[in-house]
Amino acid sequence: MSPAPVTHFEILGTDGASLACFYRDSFGWPLHSVPMAGYDHYAYLPATNRTIGGAVGSPSSAALPAVVVYVEVPDLTAAIDRAVAAGGRPDGNVTALPGGEGTYAHLLDPAGNRIGIMSRHP
Numbered sequence: 001m002s003p004a005p006v007t008h009f010e011i012l013g014t015d016g017a018s019l020a021c022f023y024r025d026s027f028g029w030p031l032h033s034v035p036m037a038g039y040d041h042y043a044y045l046p047a048t049n050r051t052i053g054g055a056v057g058s059p060s061s062a063a064l065p066a067v068v069v070y071v072e073v074p075d076l077t078a079a080i081d082r083a084v085a086a087g088g089r090p091d092g093n094v095t096a097l098p099g100g101e102g103t104y105a106h107l108l109d110p111a112g113n114r115i116g117i118m119s120r121h122p
Contacts, residue, residue: 004079007047008070008118009054016041016058023056031056036098063114068106070116076103079117083107 013019020031020043029045036042040058047053058064073079080090087110094105102120109115 004071004073004117006069007052007072008116009052010066010068010070010116011054011056012059012062012064012066012068014058014064016043016056019058020056029056034098037095066114068114068116070104070118072118072120074119076105076117076119079119080105080107083109083117086110 011019011023016039017033020033020041023029024031031043031045034042034044036055036057038060040060042055042057045054045056071079076094080094084090088107091106091108091114094103096103097118097120100121102118104116104118107115107117
C-alpha cells in the first residue's frame with residue numbers, strides 16, 4: 001500500500017467570516033467564499049503547484065475550534081475499514097464532494113482527533 005497524501009485542510013471556528021479575514025490579512029491567502037452544505041461560512045483556498053488547497057469556515061455543527069486535515073485515498077470504504085481496524089471510528093456519514101468530484105468522510109483517531117478522508121472520481 002502506498003502512502004496516502006494530505007490534499008486538503010480546514011481551519012474551523014464559530015465565526016468563519018472573521019477567521020477567513022484573519023488568514024487573508026495575516027498571510028495573503030486568496031480565500032473565496034463559496035456555498036458548502038453543512039457550513040454557515042466556507043472560504044476556499046485553491047491549491048497551487050506548491051501548496052495543497054484548503055478552507056477556513058464555520059460548520060453548522062461540530063466541536064470548535066478545530067483543524068482538520070484530509071487524506072486522499074483510492075477507496076473510501078476500504079480506508080474507513082482500515083482506520084476502524086487500527087482503532088479509529090467513523091464520525092458522520094460519507095458525503096458527496098461538490099460538483100460530483102468524489103466523496104469524503106470524517107473519522108476520529110484513537111486520541112479523538114477529527115480527520116477527513118476523500119476519494120476523487122477519475
